[in-house]
Structure formats: structure tokens, C-alpha cells
Amino acid sequence: MSFDMSQFHQVFFDETAEHLASMESLLLVIDIDRPDSEDLNAIFRAAHSIKGGAATFGFTDLADLTHVLENLLDKVRKLELPLSRQIVDASLQSGDLLKDMLAHHRGADAVPSGRIQELKQILIQLSQGEVVVAAPAPVVEPVSGRLHIELHQPLALPEADIWQRLAALGQVEVISSLPEDGRVGLPAIALLTTTVSCDEVSEMLAFVLDPASFRVLQNVTTEDDGFGLFGASESAAALGVSADGALLEEDGFGLFEPLPEVAIAADPHIAYEEPGFGLFQPMPALATASTPAVIADSPAPTSSNAVSRTEARSASSNSQAGESSIRVSTDKVDLLLNLVGELVITQSMLVQYGGGLDTVAHEKLLNSISLLQRNSRELQEAVMSIRMMPISFVFQRFPRVVRDLAAKLDKQVELKMVGESTELDKGFIEKLSDPLTHLVRNSLDHGVESPQERLAKGKQACGLLTLRAFHEGGSIVIEVTDDGAGLRRDKILAKARERGLPVQDSMTDGDVWALIFEPGFSTAAEVTDVSGRGVGMDVVRKNIVAMGGRIDISSMADIGTTMTIRLPLTLAIMDGMSVMVGDETYVLPLNYILESLQPQPGDVKNIVGRGRIVSIRGEYLPIISIADVFEITPLNALPEQAILIVVEAGGQKFALMVDELLGQQQFVVKNIEANYRKVEGLSGATILGDGRVALILDVGAIVRMNMQKVPQTDAVTV
């Protein structure tokens, strides 16, 4: 009975990536002197699950490396080896290597085998070289015992062969064999009396068998109640799903060891000794059991102490296990979002038509319309929230980045992350990580001083880097704060002069700090491989602006620097101002708008060859007529009769001339390129309350278009 495993490969890849990520995050927080046994177990479990999966799916290279890693971690877990920085480093390196190997299986370049061998060697040395035999840990299994072994079909080896292999370890007593007719259902059961630990037997079997097809339990009483629960039919049903079982959160599974003996075992470690295999525990209740609430209902004979243990565990492993969730393709979510957007538009049409009706005669209809309005808004919000993901997805890479970088730069830095559960649009998650990494690297390299310098300044040797995310109004704010040297005003100004930028000493701090976003600007005395090439900050700002956000800096000498990124809540919805130009409606993104006004006669001046400018409180801004850009006949040809909207794009201010302001509201952003090509000057389209399409202006592009246009239109405008 063999079936195609490749369909599960994607699941394995995803799972393994998650395990690696959780392993890495645990390794990074672990206290080397006083490691938490829970964490050690969790790290071991992650490695173990990866090995189990890799072996099942035939990725022997992954399985081999993880096996060595697992041996090392196992010894650490059992306190046979003291945890050392070396071990943490080697484990992190293994994680990296495994990621590369995983990438190789997904189609990337092969990993040099030398690297793998080298690391394996290190791992083996670590696990052997320093075996401290001192004080035999109480955790080590007591010598002799009876193990309960269950085999399920399909087996990779004949049943008899397996018993034979086990016989090498001790005395095998076969209780029941697999049914002759090959039915999947009744397991083969045997008791093994041996001095070998339960783990080791599992390990041995894992090399010859699919982990799904066997269970090894520390047991003596075969007729125990606990096993009554695993009726043959249940096991069969559960086995049917165990192939997709890989989809489920296996962390939860280790929790449900339905063995009273284990639950009351003196040492808590034993309870988790084979969580990887717990993955495939054929318990029907497990498929849904991932929250403590469900656990309580599970039919497992959990004594009350087991339940409380379970809850404590799931609380501590919350970050890895997450809430119960399903994977849904973003296309489906987007479709849902589209449909809801439609519904909202239809609803606002109804409101519009309903407005013309007699309120007394149509009272019920109007009430229903307002009810519909409320319901559809709530529905829209709920659907929007599907696209939202906690920012921890971006933040989680930083402990590693900071750790590695601090080591490289010989600095001491503590990373603090606040507001990790702040949610933002999934579309931002991927796009944020590069700019944020830039900022973090910059802060570490230029901001935080070396320990000596810090001590000399009277600060603590260890610098503090804070990543903070929170909601403010309709935006997400992400701050990168360091308590380092701060930006050096004089240096920046000097550098700007050197680069020929127009600067004066009287510039405000804000304007000076903004200079570092200029292309090619870096005040680093020397270029390091960390930062200082000056390509970073302008790219950061470009990326943030492309997401519809903006970035600000505040800094004080020797106190520190804060970079603040502001992003709209979602890509799909935008705050905008709708304006009329001629008889056409356009939408202007609100984040570009500074103010709008009607100029006084005399404020507007014509400059030969440069078009018109307007003086606003002493500032002269170029006027760009939207009607000219889009070849519309405007209602008002003169700026004095029209309305000017002051916008800021690319660090410069402009006045856009429109005929009328219609109002400010939220717009669902639609893509024009989906069915058409890119249109210059437009960033997208939206649908108005009456069902018509309005185009969204791309302010940056309009400004650029206008700059190119000026020389050609000289003759016309003058």
C-alpha cells in the first residue's frame, strides 16, 4: 500500500519552516546558565519533528543532519550536557543549514556537502566531547522496564522482521499480530522487556519505519483503561487522516499522552519524551483539540493534574501553537473582500434611493435599509480583518539579526519588542521586512555605541533597541528606537554641503534629519559591510512611500534616535479626498494632502517658462492643473476661482488645481492594470457610491509629468 507522498511535500516544507522558526526563536531567548527545561524540550521537539517528517518524506539529508542535532539536544535536555554558547551557536547554524537544504528541495541551489559534514562533525564533537558524566541526571530512565509497542499498517518492513530487530534489545512478547488480510485497523501489539529507554526504541524504529506506523509507550499494564480508549475502529479512523495529520498543529499532540502513568510520573520531562511520535497518536479527538477548552472535552483519561499541566504547557507554547487556524489562499480572501466591497456599494445605492422616499409611508423599508447599512459595514470590517496579520511575523526575525550583528560589531545590544500582536495588512508584512531590517542595522551600526564609549558617556554598556508597533488613528505606527549617539547635525550638514545639496545652518532639525533620505547619503566615516554605503535610507523611504506610508525621524544627541514609520491600515482601503475637475471625479490620497485653499487674487503669479506659482504664507509653490494633466476642460481656468490643494511629494510641495472638493471618505482601491495597462498619473481606481468608477491620482507621477512638461509648454502658458 504505497501512495504518492509528493502531494504532502508542500505541507512538510511549511511545517518544517515553522519548526525551524520556532527552534530559532527559542534558541535566541534561552538563558544559557539557567535554561528552562520547557524550552529545551521544545527545541528538541522541533528538531525531532523535523527529523520525523524528513524521514517520512524521504529527505534523508535533512533527516541525517537533524538526527545528529537531535542527539545533541537530547543530551542537553536530559541535563547530561550543560548548555553552552557553543551549543546554541551550533544549533542556530544547523537551523540555517536546514533552511538552505529545505530551499534546495524546493528548487534552490544545492548546499555544499562540505558545509553539512563540517557542521555534523561539530555537533558530534559537542555531543561527545563534553559528555559530563557527573551527577547522573535524575531524568535518565530507570533501567529495566516493559515497553508497549504498537505497529500499524502500512509497514515498511514485514512485521516479523521488526519483532526480530526488537528482540536484539530484549525480550519480545507478541500479544497480537496484524490481521492477515491486510485490513488497516487492528494494530500489532507486543511487549518488550528491555533496559533500553523508550526513546531509544522509538529512535531505532524511526529509522526503519514510518513514524506514523508505530507507537512505543512506556508501559506495563497492557489491560489498562487507557488503551481501551483506542478501540480498533478509532485507530483506523485516525490513521486514515494521519497522512494529512501533518497539516495539524503537532505541538498540541504531544500534550495528549493518555497515559496515567506518564501523567503522574515523577519527572515532568518524561511526559514529553516522544512528542514527535505523539504527532501521529491515533486519537480521534485530536484533530480538533488545539485549545484548552477542547482538551477538557477530550476523552483521554486525563487526571486533573494532567489537565492543568496541559493548560500550562499550551499557555507557554502559545506563540508556536497559535490559535486554531486554517490556511486559505489570499485569492479567496481578496475575492471575498471584493464581493463585500460590492455589497457596500449596492447598499449605499439603496441608501441614496431611499433618501428620496417619504419617511412615513416607507418607514419599514427605510429601517431595513439602515439595518443593512450597519450589517454590511460590520461584515466589511470582519472580512478586512482576515487580511490582517500580527506584526510579529516581521519582528520575529530581528532577535537573530540583532544578535548576529551585535556580535559582529562587538557591541552589546538588548532588543525589546513591544506591540507584536498589532495587526496590519498581510500585503505589508512582506514589504516591511526589508526596510525595517535596514533601520535596525543602521541603528546598531551608527546609533548604538561600543560598550566603552557608552560607559564613558555614563550609559549602561548594553544598548537598548526597541521595536514598537501600535495603532494610531487610522494608521499603523512602527518605531525603531535606539538609545545610542543620535544623529549628528553638524556631520549631516557638512556631508550635504559636500554633496552640493542646498542647506543652511538655520534649517530645522526635522529638515536636517530628512537629508539622510537623500540618495547616496551616508555619514558613516567608513563603509562597513553592515551599512554605510548610503544606498539604504533612500530605498527605505521609497519602499515606505510605495506602501502609502511615510517615515519620520526624531533624534537627540547622546539620547538616541527614533525612526517612525506610519502606514495605512490596509492596502485595500485608502482615505481619500474626492475632487471634481470639469465634469470628472478624481480621488486624491489623503496622506499627500497638507491643506486646501482658494487663493486670493494677487497670490498667483505667472513665471515665464515656469508656469504659475502661488504664494502661501510666504512660500511659493508651483501650481499643477489636473485639468491640463488629464486634458479636461476645467470649469475654472483661473486659480483664483478654482481650489488649490497643497500636496507634498518627493519632499517638495505643490499646489494641485481642481474645480471642487467633494468630500473625504474611505475608498476601496481597485487595480486598473488587472484588465488594462498602466495609465500614467493614476495609481488605481475606485468605485463611488453611485457605482461609477473614479480614478485615483498618483501624485508623485503627476508631479514628475509636470516637471517634464514644463519646457514644452512654455509657449502655451506664457
Place this chain on the structure above:
Amino acid sequence: MAETDAQRREFLVFTLGQEEYGIDILKVQEIRGYDAVTRLAKSPEFIKGVINLRGHIVPIIDMRIKFGVGNIVYNDFTVVIILNVLGRTVGMVVDGVSDVIELAGEDIKPAPEFGSVMDTAYIQGLGAIGERMIIMVDIEKLMSSQEMALMDSALAANV
């Protein structure tokens, strides 16, 4: 019998000026009336603009302007054929939609060089039904062509 059934395909026939054209009905999403469009600046004259088709922004092309035929008025009888080509949705205004015909492969004859408003590169052949002669159009090729300016040139070149 079964074999000929398999080869029979259905075509939507529309009129443009004096000629009748047929397009693969599987490329047609729906037929609807002409709604107000939102004009797109700096686009060719035959691209009327975009409409909101149940939440999707769909460009509308007036084939009558494109090929310089027919009477260009927009009223309740103006017909828009919404096409699904190359994963995109495009609407085209034509003079009228007459019917749906079923043709077997052998009923479509290769097109001779002849005077049609449409470039022969986009014509698959001629279908004859009784007295009628229908020009079979490769609508996918036409809509992705550079001259329709519907797609970014890089994309159109890949097609």
C-alpha cells in the same frame, strides 16, 4: 456522429458595419448594455474608458471607432460584449449581436485576401451558413495586439 459533435463549436455572431463576425463563445463572459464610462486620459479614442463590472474595473473599447464603421451613437440599444481573454476582462462595443451559431471545423474555410475592415492577421477563416458569410475572428490575438493598446507592450509581446 460523436466525433463531429466534438468538433462542432459555438460562435457568437456580432455585426460591425455591413459585416458579420464570429467569435468563440467560450471567450464571451456576458453581453450587456452600454453604461456611462469613466474616461481615461491620454488613451486612444476607441478606448472609451473603464466601467465597474461588479467590482472589477473593465476597459471598454468601441470597435466601431476602432474600425471606422457603423453609426457611433450610444443609446439603450448599444451592445457591449464582455470578453474573457488571456485572463483579462475587456468590453467591446459593437453594432449588434445577432445570434449564436454552431459550426464544425470543416465549415470554416481559410480566408482569402479580401477587403475587410479588420486586418487579416486576426481572421481565422470564413464560416458559411446558408447564404450568410461570417468572418471568424481570433479575438484573443486581436485584443492582445499592440494596436489595441490594451496591455502593456511587454505583456503583449509575450503572448
